[in-house]
Amino acid sequence: MTEKFAVRAALSTTPAYVPGKPPQPVDGIESYKLSSNENHLPPLPGVPAAIAEAAQNPAHYADPAVTALTAKLSAHLDVPAERLLFSAGASEMLSALANITLEAGVEVVYPWPSFEMYPQIASLRGATHRRIGLTADFRHDLAVMADAITEDTRLVLLCSPNNPTGAAIRTPEFEEFMARVPRNIIVVLDEAYREFCTDAEAVDGLAALADHPNLVLVRTFSKAHGLAGLRVGYAIADPEIILELRKAVLPFSVTAPAQAAARESLARVSEVEVRAKQIALTRDELIAGLRAQGWDVPDSHGNYVWLPLHARSGDFEQACLAAGIAVRNLQDGVRISIGPDASMDRVLDIAAEFRSRFH
């Protein structure tokens, strides 16, 4: 409780989500926002028209059951509709998952560094954090995560590819981990960046569902589909978990324009996949360019690259800002989202200059 208002005690230790900063304008050059893992490509043809069409009469609520989009996704994934649930971005689904599992006195296990919402949703419910550091090569330390599970654990969060460090969880380590998790504990596999993944050994969440009824896949139209501003995410899970999640997502949270845009994007999913691979290629070129300068950069399977700069993260962020580029400073390192070619060239110039100053 604050001194002034009767709010829940858990809020006093809950951080507010810190979004990626916008770039500062710099005279004479274009600025780039590479701080939120957004898709920099123009909208898919057909999507703006679908949004405009669906926005004709904003006086009406959207279809609360998201019927047409659910049917389309069900057919696309070959997953029964009763296993699918939409939300306002994957963010709302993560929040709903915390709402159905967490409260004071129970524990949540998650990797770190990882998506910044994980500690936030845990703190908000007053749950105890079991935050497990990544391995030296920036992978989930699944053995230690399994060791951290106790009789009080109610939720496990996995992120593959991991935001911000980029590694994907591989099938054998995933299976070994799942074999150690009690079957009644919900394990979330956050696949927000799955379309950018080029690791042939990465776990296939959809295939894994068949063997693990306690597994929940969380996905989004924000990244590869480029619809972050419209807020469409979804979960794939056992129908019983979906029933509980239905109680926790807000009614009408996926607006009609958002549903229409996602339907249109799904109809063009092969184009989405081509674009995702194009972004993955640019990512690998950026990594190669940075390594050629001598940087120690881990492989990434998202639409971003991780520079483990530790104490120099702030200096690097400032160097980028001064050159018209906003990156994400996460203290342990800096995450650079993939952007247009010109922005990647500029990042390489900044990185080269930075190295010459500090090495």
Ligand SMILES: Cc1ncc(COP(=O)(O)O)c(C=O)c1O
């Ligand atoms: C790992 C991860 N999960 C989920 C999300 C949430 O995405 P959205 O709410 O836009 O669908 C993000 C967004 O950055 C993310 O990085």
